Amino acid sequence: MAVVTERACENCAVVDDELVLVRRVYVTPEAWDREASYQVVDEVELWCISCLSQYPHELVDITSAEE
Secondary structure, eight states: OOOOOOOBOTTTOOBOSOOEEEEEEEEEOOBTTBOOEEEEEEEEEEEOHHHHHHSOEEEOOHHHHTO
């Protein structure tokens, strides 16, 4: 028997029909003892609109995600 689950945001877990493929970005601001950094994670995630508006990310081109 197959189990059907609702699609949920992989960042905040809210169930939503409008999810977008993104790559998470970690941003570290410059400080007196370190340089600023910007790291993009390779893993692709589904995010809701709310998370897109609040957290750093890069949108995934669907054609590049299939490669």
